[in-house]
Amino acid sequence: MKLVIGNKNYSSWSLRPWLLIAQNDLPFEEVRIPLDLADTKEKILQYSAAGKVPVLVDGDVTVWDSLAICEYVSEQHLEGRGWPADTAARAEARAISAEMHSGFPAIRGQMPMNCRATGRKVPMTPELEKDIARVDRLWSDCRARFSAGGPWLFGEFSIADCMFAPVTSRFATYGVSLSDLAREYQQQVLNSKAMREWVEQGRQETEVVEADEAGA
Structure with missing residues (x-):
């Protein structure tokens, strides 16, 4: 491949x-x-x-x-x-992945992914607050209902975790406050070996995309 x-x-x-x-x-x-x-x-x-x-x-x-x-x-x-084996969990994983794929315009527009940046702050609009609350609720609900004690959204690593991985980075960049379950999940993603490799290599890049350098 x-x-x-x-x-x-x-x-x-x-x-x-x-x-x-x-x-x-x-x-x-x-x-x-x-x-x-x-x-x-x-x-x-x-x-x-x-x-x-x-x-x-x-x-x-x-x-x-x-x-x-x-x-x-x-x-x-x-x-x-790539998807959970259980029928109900698989349906939920596909649904939240599709929602991430097509939704959350405020997070996308106001909090672009920027692995190098830390401590950035952006204006907290009502639309952004709504998107963040929805993500927090999704992460918390999936961990509570489907993880069966596993560290990922559906216990084992799945496509759903891939779809939300950039959001964990965004929330770290812009210092977003999360509920306990959501914060634990965020750290699970950010501390995973593959994610740490991606972030480290991203930080070593020298190109600058001005449109994605949001916040101060």
């Missing part, structure tokens, strides 16, 4: 499938294309007509979009283990 990603410091969409592959120790080649440069689009178009990262190339198969890549990897390389 070849996974085409953007900057590790900024690219939340790239992190999601990368984390699924890395956490499961699957062999793959990483192709990093820095974002927001004059030749960024041209380089990405060599892999996908969508012109966006991430892109997965697996033999003759090309998959774009983070969630679609995660689904493909789960089916083709993990025997479906």
